[in-house]
Amino acid sequence: MIGSLLLLNLICHVHATASNSLSDCIKLAKNFKTTCSSGPVSNIIATTGTDVTCPSLTGMSCPGSTTSGSCVFQHKMCVTCFKSGSVVKIRVQSNGLPLYCPHVSSLFSETNLDFVVNFNPDVSINSPNIKITTQRDINSVVCNVSGEMRVPKASNYVSYSSPMVINVLAGVSVDGVAILNVNNRDSQDPFYPAKGPTEHVDQCLVHCQEGGLLHYHMGSGCAKYATSSTKVLPCASVPLCKSSIATYSINSFSNYKTLTVIGIAKDGHIIYGPYLSSGRQVKSGFDVCNGMFYDSIGNYAYFVTQTYPYITGCFGPSNYPSVRPSCTKNPPSAYTKQKNT
Ligand SMILES: *[C@@H]1O[C@H](CO)[C@@H](O)[C@H](O)[C@H]1NC(C)=O
Numbered sequence: 001m002i003g004s005l006l007l008l009n010l011i012c013h014v015h016a017t018a019s020n021s022l023s024d025c026i027k028l029a030k031n032f033k034t035t036c037s038s039g040p041v042s043n044i045i046a047t048t049g050t051d052v053t054c055p056s057l058t059g060m061s062c063p064g065s066t067t068s069g070s071c072v073f074q075h076k077m078c079v080t081c082f083k084s085g086s087v088v089k090i091r092v093q094s095n096g097l098p099l100y101c102p103h104v105s106s107l108f109s110e111t112n113l114d115f116v117v118n119f120n121p122d123v124s125i126n127s128p129n130i131k132i133t134t135q136r137d138i139n140s141v142v143c144n145v146s147g148e149m150r151v152p153k154a155s156n157y158v159s160y161s162s163p164m165v166i167n168v169l170a171g172v173s174v175d176g177v178a179i180l181n182v183n184n185r186d187s188q189d190p191f192y193p194a195k196g197p198t199e200h201v202d203q204c205l206v207h208c209q210e211g212g213l214l215h216y217h218m219g220s221g222c223a224k225y226a227t228s229s230t231k232v233l234p235c236a237s238v239p240l241c242k243s244s245i246a247t248y249s250i251n252s253f254s255n256y257k258t259l260t261v262i263g264i265a266k267d268g269h270i271i272y273g274p275y276l277s278s279g280r281q282v283k284s285g286f287d288v289c290n291g292m293f294y295d296s297i298g299n300y301a302y303f304v305t306q307t308y309p310y311i312t313g314c315f316g317p318s319n320y321p322s323v324r325p326s327c328t329k330n331p332p333s334a335y336t337k338q339k340n341t
Pocket of ligand 1 (some may be wrong): 139140141144145146147149189316
């Protein structure tokens with residue numbers, strides 16, 4: 001009797017707890033391309049990073065200095081896990097510059113990305129942070145460039161980032177590049193807008209915003225594999241990227257057909273590429289925010305999808321309504337709850 005109560009207690013405990021120990025956090029942090037030996041640092045921009053040499057970047061598109069005709073900049077990143085009382089926190093610090101040479105011709109500059117948040121906080125499918133019922137609800141949350149300005153209180157998010165990114169930052173990629181809210185400034189899908197123009201990116205699916213901040217709105221394998229010797233053309237010069245950027249995005253993960261960390265969201269939840277550990281591509285099971293309870297112990301994470309919002313649409317968990325966002329021509333066919341949770 002006591003034995004089975006203990007067992008039941010153990011099972012319930014296991015089911016209710018996400019993987020958010022200090023060692024879980026340290027394991028996650030190893031996926032990031034860090035350049036500091038111990039963190040957190042007081043100012044990531046003031047640290048020495050890894051040189052990236054890019055002959056293709058000139059003038060205001062060089063975020064470093066030009067040495068014998070080549071732009072040389074530094075990728076700087078520090079990811080630190082620590083305990084505050086019983087809570088494990090993660091500090092993510094980056095100067096926003098990758099290890100590859102993006103194809104940009106506008107202002108491209110170093111930007112301070114720096115926040116601390118509870119690591120992979122426990123959340124429940126039965127108490128969503130966001131409940132969507134109507135078309136109006138889903139548009140105001142997901143089709144909203146400022147929709148990820150506020151982070152759920154339970155994440156204890158504190159930002160030390162440059163003020164220009166605070167309203168639009170959704171997370172940080174493993175290569176130190178900002179992941180911004182999916183929408184353009186008119187709160188439309190930048191790649192399949194229901195109305196208005198389509199935005200241009202390069203083959204790594206990045207571009208710069210006015211202030212020079214390089215960012216992703218869609219998953220890109222470049223975050224995992226690209227180096228300064230990777231040839232990066234404009235997306236429009238690559239046939240599949242030009243004709244079907246969402247398919248191109250998924251194809252860029254062809255060497256990562258397993259559960260693959262691609263970043264961390266501002267709410268402390270992990271962002272994975274488009275595949276589960278089984279090798280299955282995530283095409284269902286996610287909520288309005290693109291988040292999913294993907295295992296049996298209550299871990300909630302965001303996944304790269306072929307449909308809008310591609311990485312994160314809001315900070316979940318959310319629910320599985322029948323309405324879909326109307327600012328995109330590429331919405332998911334439905335929101336469905338993952339079966340094995
Ligand atoms: C967009 O999101 C912000 C932040 O949550 C909110 O204050 C604003 O009302 C939303 N905009 C619309 C049009 O719903």
